[in-house]
Ligand SMILES: NC(=O)c1ccc[n+]([C@@H]2O[C@H](COP(=O)([O-])OP(=O)(O)OC[C@H]3O[C@@H](n4cnc5c(N)ncnc54)[C@H](O)[C@@H]3O)[C@@H](O)[C@H]2O)c1
């Protein structure tokens with residue numbers, strides 16, 4: 001346990017591998033975890049390319065990654081629920097536990113949140129990670145460590161979908177068929193929605209969505225939001241509109257269309273993070289008495305439910321994984337995500353002996369096309 005190789009963002013478009021000290025257990029309630037697999041999130045790609053998301057600016061070198069699963073290698077003296085060798089999904093944000101929001105059960109809103117790979121805090125693309133034991137969730141025997149790395153984006157989708165208060169038999173439209181939108185569609189179905197419409201602007205994403213969880217798909221059109229909504233409603237036979245619309249794209253045209261797709265008295269949830277300010281059809285919100293909610297990360301019970309959805313076979317996260325790469329190929333994996341042709345790539349921990357199962361050669365033309373289209377991952 002002397003090597004702790006880490007994948008560090010120095011500044012935009014400049015990453016390196018660095019030996020960092022193996023972290024030490026700080027509190028008797030901490031565990032030390034060997035990181036086995038980490039997924040790449042759009043926010044990691046955004047930091048890599050731009051060095052900032054909103055007011056979170058990378059000023060000093062920062063280890064990337066926050067979608068991880070690992071194996072417990074050491075436990076603090078007060079840890080009763082985990083032992084050495086346990087396989088866990090890592091919840092990567094640690095709230096203060098004492099402020100009003102934490103005490104109200106909304107710890108995801110804590111102002112003092114320490115969140116992995118959100119500056120100034122380092123992330124989990126590293127060999128070893130220390131975490132409070134109650135933010136490490138033991139994986140059931142039938143859930144693999146690779147699936148464990150998908151629990152983080154699934155927990156995001158669980159939180160978004162809980163915010164939508166879906167009822168059995170509801171119709172749900174999900175804008176965006178990236179990993180978060182696909183997982184929202186799957187969770188909506190697990191929550192009892194009978195019609196789930198995935199919407200995107202890329203045909204192969206819709207083809208995947210149809211085989212994954214969507215009952216219907218719709219290719220968003222470059223027309224006015226009202227016309228787009230009318231065509232969407234007609235194509236999915238949504239009658240007076242959808243009971244619930246979730247935005248998992250962050251794109252302004254998608255958000256505008258959403259408010260025209262939701263039915264009178266329906267619910268709209270903002271999960272996507274795009275531009276901070278947009279033109280928003282506020283009159284539709286008012287006249288339809290739409291309930292609108294935001295959704296940020298995840299809170300009490302979300303990781304637990306995400307793991308149960310995978311363990312019970314209700315959400316098959318394995319389908320989202322295009323391949324696994326060795327730690328040394330982390331930068332190539334980021335380029336692959338940037339190309340926009342993959343759903344989820346996992347990076348094996350630096351101490352894992354794995355062969356890359358993904359062709360890591362990068363198509364420069366695709367990279368340039370993604371750049372020209374402004375596809376920079378997220379946010
Ligand atoms: N709320 C949270 O806590 C939270 C957490 C993680 C990610 N996010 C956000 O959720 C969003 C989705 O994440 P992801 O990882 O799936 O990102 P992604 O970039 O892989 O997926 C976004 C999808 O939206 C599609 N899209 C773009 N414009 C569209 C339009 N006009 N109509 C319909 N679809 C359109 C894209 O083609 C893409 O498939 C991102 O904005 C991300 O920042 C939010």
Ligand SMILES: OC[C@H](O)C(O)[C@@H](O)CO
Pocket residue numbers: 041043053118152153156273297
């Ligand atoms: O899943 C967690 C998200 O990726 C993060 O909150 C990020 O998008 C903003 O810091």
